[in-house]
Amino acid sequence: MPALLEIRGLSAGLRGRRSVTPVVSDVDLDVQAGEILGVVGESGCGKSTLAAAIMRLLVPPQVLQSGSMNFRLADGSYDLAQLPARELRQLRWRQLSYIPQGSMNSLNPVLRVERQMTDTLLQHGLTKAEAHKRSVAALELVNLEPKILESYPHELSGGMRQRVIIAAAVSMRPALIVADELTTALDVVTQRQILQELAAIRDELGATIILITHDMGVVAQIADRVAVMYAGKIAELGTVNGIFEAPLHPYSQGLIGSIPRESGQRVEGLPGEAPSPWKYPGGCRFHPRCPEVFAPCNERIPALLPQKPERRVACHLYDAEVAADA
């Protein structure tokens, strides 16, 4: 079955005076219909830029440099990277929704919730009554009462605001939802409730969700597959169970090793810091921090190659060709 979203060679960066600093480099990623794909990585690894690139929400100095994003729908296929603004606008919310990072400030403080939920629906051609009905139904999905429509954002708690954003994002039953750090600002209890609601929405609407997060726990809780990002590239891609049980990439191993498991057990952290886009090292971008670094790592860029079933890794350790050379 072809993927719902097929990203090929996607690069995005920050335009400076003379050159473009790469933030996301040459990303290939298939998102299957109906799955929840977690994208994890440390702060600054480019995961939010990837989300913004998929949503075509990059603002200068951020620029989309190259690549294609084939979005396959029942009525045809759209390359999100090339789509003209007008067509993109029609696709948004109807098929492609966004739950932003910093959801706390994503509602306009001076408009009532109803206005902010329905204005898009009205522009997508719904009548006032339909828009209202859809909004109420969407609020129900996240366990909010209809009377919240009358409120201003400042009258709501953080968790409620986050739920309103989710409700707004799913009100048109989109095929794909990109959720960027949606639980970051919430306490753990609210966080778990909202993740459960999101999983229920996926089951009920049959939506596909790309979940961007720095929190391995969140991924473990609701994702089906996970893409581990490091320094603007995908290091490893596979099922959640597969990667958690047997991470292949030394970076994934480090990430998973840093999750506290039992009380009393010492948590192993990764040595060093993630590089900023201005200082991405040559060769494999992880090699300065890698415990298993060897000869080709600082020269050759590892490709994201298939390994076991349902697994891809970008690491020379697993590349037979490189191993043969070395």
Add this chain to the structure above:
Amino acid sequence: MTADSSSVALTNEQQTAERREVFQYVLRRFGVYLFTLWAAITVAFFIFRLVPGDPMNILLGNITRAEGRQRDAAEQEVIIARYRKIFGVDDPLPLQYVNYLRKAILGGLDLGPSFVEYPAQTKDLVFRRMPWTIGIFTTSVLLAWLVGTGLGALIGWLQRSRLSQLAVVISTLLQITPVYLVALGLIIYVGYTWRILPAGGPYARHLQPEWTWEFISSLLTHAILPMLSNMIVIGAGFTLGMRALMISVLGEDYLTFARAKGLSPYTVLKDYAFRNALIPQVTALAIIVGATLNGTFIIEVLFQLPGLGTLFVQAMGLRDFNTMQAVVLFSIFAVLTLTLIVDLALPLLDPRVRRTA
């Protein structure tokens, strides 16, 4: 059913609470208004009495010059004594202050006689001159605000275009130019060198105030340059202010979200960017009115308009503190009233103000 009725009851309760909050807000604003008015009057009262130079001597000097003969010392003493009594300046200062407030509040705005046009009452003098100042000043500030807000919103929205960047440079230059330089420039070039528009006076010399088209058109053409000088400088400030507000709103998360929702650029601009940037811009209007009133006084003098500014300058020359105080009182009243109106209008624009203020 029970759940329904209880939720309705809650809404009613909330509405009552909201109404009470609005009422308290209005009451509080009005209290602040009255207090500020009183404080300003008090400061004005004492400050003008500290200005060096005895108004009586200046008045006497004027009488002497007018009559062209020197009186002897005894006669001068008598005249000064009489005037001192009329103006009540022999009383101790605190008593003068109390009398002033008493007459102003209980005596139907009796602000004492003026020196400038003795024995005319300062109140009448101010009321006669007021329409000029209101006409020129208020209209030009409001127009400047409308134009500046629109222009600023536009160049903020198109912040990366060349034209927008050029507009910023021009606005900055105009904003830092003193208003009297702009006025003088307009008088010299538009008024005298090119002779496009009249450069001084309230209306053509040969006309009398009456409801004829000739008089009104003369009035309006004479008003263009003074209003333009005010508008250029103030408007440039409003433009830059609104641009900065727009740019900061454009960086807000809710703007990204609005774009992600697939709203048309026009809706994003109107309901999300402009709507939110407008709130501080309305407050700026009230602040700017107070800050630019003195500029208008200069403009009145330069364009020879019989407004409060020229009256103030005349009164200053005579140390006529009654008139000076009356002009200041009026200005303070106008500025504070406008601030009050803006304060009361803000909750309509910004739901958060009702709670936090």
